[in-house]
Amino acid sequence: xxxxxxxxxxxxxxxxxxxxxxxxxxxxxxxxxxxxxxxxxxxxxxxxxxxxxxxxxxxxxxxxxxxxxxxxxxxxxxxxxxxxxxxxxxxxxxxxxxxxxxxxxxxxxxxxxxxxxxx
Numbered sequence: 251x252x253x254x255x256x257x258x259x260x261x262x263x264x265x266x267x268x269x270x271x272x273x274x275x276x277x278x279x280x281x282x283x284x285x286x287x288x289x290x291x292x293x294x295x296x297x298x299x300x301x302x303x304x305x306x307x308x309x310x311x312x313x314x315x316x317x318x319x320x321x322x323x324x325x326x327x328x329x330x331x332x333x334x335x336x337x338x339x340x341x342x343x344x345x346x347x348x349x350x351x352x353x354x355x356x357x358x359x360x361x362x363x364x365x366x367x368x369x
Contacts, residue, residue: 257317264321268294271322282343284331287324288350294323295358296365303366 271293272286298319301311328351336344 253313256313260313260317261321264318268322268324282335282340284328284347287327287331288347288354291323291325291328291351292354292358294319295355296362297322299359299362299364300366301362303363304369305366 268290271290275286275289276284278285298315301314301319306314328347332344332347335341335347
């Protein structure tokens with residue numbers, strides 16, 4: 251029962267943080283590119299790398315990684331925000347979104363793990 255409540259609380263906190271972070275970035279009106287989702291996914295990836303790099307106990311890593319960071323980051327929104335421009339004929343923007351997410355995501359996880367390992 252305690253684990254279920256922690257998952258609910260951590261998941262809710264992650265989802266609210268995602269909403270607020272995305273809104274803060276998107277409010278700057280930086281063009282058509284989905285910067286808010288990219289920032290959320292990259293900061294979440296750094297955070298996950300940090301947790302893994304810290305070598306925290308499995309249960310803590312599972313709860314933080316799955317419930318909190320899993321609800322903070324958003325693969326489905328990233329794919330929707332890739333599909334929409336592709337569907338509208340903006341193939342270049344769709345590919346930029348895919349390549350930026352993957353390349354920067356790999357760098358973000360490496361950064362997070364390095365930071366976590368160094369602490």
